[in-house]
Amino acid sequence: MRLTVIGTGYLGAVHAACMAAIGHDVLGIDVDIKKIKALTEGRPPFYEPGFDDVLTKALASGCLRFTASLREAAAHGEVHFICVGTPQRAGSQAADMRYVDAVVDGLVPHLPAPCLLVGKSTVPVGTTARLTTRIARLASAGVRAEVAWNPEFLREGFAVEDTLRPDRLVAGVTSPEADETLRRVYAPMLEAGVPYISTDPNTAELVKVAANSFLATKISFINAMAEVCDAAGADVTTLADALGHDTRIGRRFLNAGLGFGGGCLPKDIRAFNARAQELGVGPAVAFLQHVDEINERQRARTVALTRQMVGGDLTGRRMTVLGATFKPNSDDVRDSPALAVATALHRQGADVRIHDPEGAANARLAHPELRCGSDLLTACQGAELVLHLTEWVQYRELDPVKLARVVREPVLIDGRNALPLDDWRAAGWTVRALGRPAPSDGTSAAQAGRLLRATIASPAAKPGGGPTAAMAQALPTRTS
Numbered sequence: 001m002r003l004t005v006i007g008t009g010y011l012g013a014v015h016a017a018c019m020a021a022i023g024h025d026v027l028g029i030d031v032d033i034k035k036i037k038a039l040t041e042g043r044p045p046f047y048e049p050g051f052d053d054v055l056t057k058a059l060a061s062g063c064l065r066f067t068a069s070l071r072e073a074a075a076h077g078e079v080h081f082i083c084v085g086t087p088q089r090a091g092s093q094a095a096d097m098r099y100v101d102a103v104v105d106g107l108v109p110h111l112p113a114p115c116l117l118v119g120k121s122t123v124p125v126g127t128t129a130r131l132t133t134r135i136a137r138l139a140s141a142g143v144r145a146e147v148a149w150n151p152e153f154l155r156e157g158f159a160v161e162d163t164l165r166p167d168r169l170v171a172g173v174t175s176p177e178a179d180e181t182l183r184r185v186y187a188p189m190l191e192a193g194v195p196y197i198s199t200d201p202n203t204a205e206l207v208k209v210a211a212n213s214f215l216a217t218k219i220s221f222i223n224a225m226a227e228v229c230d231a232a233g234a235d236v237t238t239l240a241d242a243l244g245h246d247t248r249i250g251r252r253f254l255n256a257g258l259g260f261g262g263g264c265l266p267k268d269i270r271a272f273n274a275r276a277q278e279l280g281v282g283p284a285v286a287f288l289q290h291v292d293e294i295n296e297r298q299r300a301r302t303v304a305l306t307r308q309m310v311g312g313d314l315t316g317r318r319m320t321v322l323g324a325t326f327k328p329n330s331d332d333v334r335d336s337p338a339l340a341v342a343t344a345l346h347r348q349g350a351d352v353r354i355h356d357p358e359g360a361a362n363a364r365l366a367h368p369e370l371r372c373g374s375d376l377l378t379a380c381q382g383a384e385l386v387l388h389l390t391e392w393v394q395y396r397e398l399d400p401v402k403l404a405r406v407v408r409e410p411v412l413i414d415g416r417n418a419l420p421l422d423d424w425r426a427a428g429w430t431v432r433a434l435g436r437p438a439p440s441d442g443t444s445a446a447q448a449g450r451l452l453r454a455t456i457a458s459p460a461a462k463p464g465g466g467p468t469a470a471m472a473q474a475l476p477t478r479t480s
Helices: 010-021 033-040 051-061 070-076 098-110 127-138 159-164 176-185 187-191 201-232 236-244 265-278 287-309 337-347 360-366 376-380 400-404 421-426 445-457 467-474
Strands: 002-006 025-029 064-067 079-082 115-119 145-149 169-172 196-199 318-322 351-355 371-373 385-388 411-414 430-432
Touching (some): 002 010, 002 070, 010 051, 010 064, 010 079, 010 159, 025 070, 051 064, 051 159, 070 098, 098 115, 115 127, 127 145, 127 201, 145 169, 145 176, 169 176, 169 201, 201 236, 201 287, 265 287, 287 385, 287 411, 287 430, 318 337, 337 351, 351 360
Parallel strands (some): 002 025, 002 079, 025 064, 079 115, 115 145, 169 196, 318 351, 318 385, 351 371, 385 411, 411 430
């Protein structure tokens, strides 16, 4: 089939290459000429494991090419996939739909024949109906462009796998013809047994935001338990293991630590909350505000723990942050918890150095005030404290004995509860993690928890900052 994929970010570029890989004739479209040039030359504009190989093969097959022309897209496609971003609207929690609307406005007037527009972007419920009305005004006489919604469920770092072998496909359609078209698009997946859920557009639009809200809630739940564990002297990892054996709960996403970030979960739960309020059912999802607050508080708690471990004053203290991306196997630093903490430490006077296997360049662009590098030992040279904030496999495999030789003080905060802490302590490191018992140094775990809470409530090292104002100043304003 002849497909277009409009928007070539993480979602669109991977979707375009994978659709070409299964035999469709695909045209990718983007307004960013540099991105189009890079993709045409087989150079991925972002890091995603396995994507470069799929892209290269798709280009070589002749099934994939790229353009910046929506007029060309209109002439090419039987099915047009909309994969542009829906970031958080400035000054609001709602989704910014300007890019989706711009695709419709730029594409529909040029459509020469009936076709199907398929949204994959994460949008407020009711978008399909709104766009259908908009398209009816824009389409030429005799041209019927139907809208369907086919939400994406990609995990950065696993985007190729999730596109070619998804755990489910959801199609929000208004006609049997649209449903049949999507079944043809995804025929190889359906033949492989991938579940296909055909439903109405409103339900399809809700599936993605509901899924992300559930995952965010699960993460914030275990992080709330970590805070309780710090107060009670309990161990959140053992608690999570015990909970995870209950098949109704499961162990996945019950990893206490710094919390979630990136370009999806934070802005999606806020947009869902905003849309529910517009629909008059805000109280039904009011808990998402608390989920968001718990997630943000983990960042503040990590900064407070860092201050506590260096005696309260961060001024001039050399820190090394391991990780800049919001998750491993990606170079994406959007709303990165690791960078939020690094920036907060810098603003409180610390000398912060950052290492990341793939995200250092993007971290430098986002925060030029921070020193970011790709050599781990150099970044750790002379550090008084090391913070493990993104769980790259390279960090899990670190030799704590070797690293102890280059730091000034062997002190570690494991912000992801992912390192073998006993091994690090055996190598002479002082180690702390949120929700984990403090080492036996004469201070009980409960006492350590009370000390941490006092540190969070205390003024920052800079003069003139009150308890709440200090932390608000320390943590950067979120952007999505």
